Amino acid sequence: MVNPDSLDFFDIEEGGQAAKIDIIGSFITIIGESISTYAAVLAIEEEKNKRNNPPNNDVLVTELKEMKAQIQYLTGEIQSLKKNQNRDSPWRL
Known part of the structure; x- marks a missing residue:
């Protein structure tokens, strides 16, 4: 489990725990969206291969x-x- 107080490298005071958690959530969202985009690209390539190879x-x-x-x-x-x-x-x- 991540302790928001251990994220001092963001240089945010202790009162900004919500901001620290928001940054972590944003990173996780970016990773998830990257994986989703990669999956969509793979699906498009597979469809192209099916059409090119009857x-x-x-x-x-x-x-x-x-x-x-x-x-x-x-x-x-x-x-x-x-x-x-x-x-x-x-x-x-």
Whole structure:
């Protein structure tokens, strides 16, 4: 914990403890704003890199083929379940 009385290098009398704490708060604010600005710059650079480097089409085509195969498999499973449900239905007369 920072003792405001130990900040004598600011050459402020003891009655100016509020001013000393205000200076500390200002320093912390400046550091926080610097970090925030740096993060914003990094986000802009990442967005530029995404736009300059389009995704690999071969990877996308492979993923789409895999998704198509999965959809076809699931469609077949659903149709099989429907057939079995109609055949094994306890409500069937």
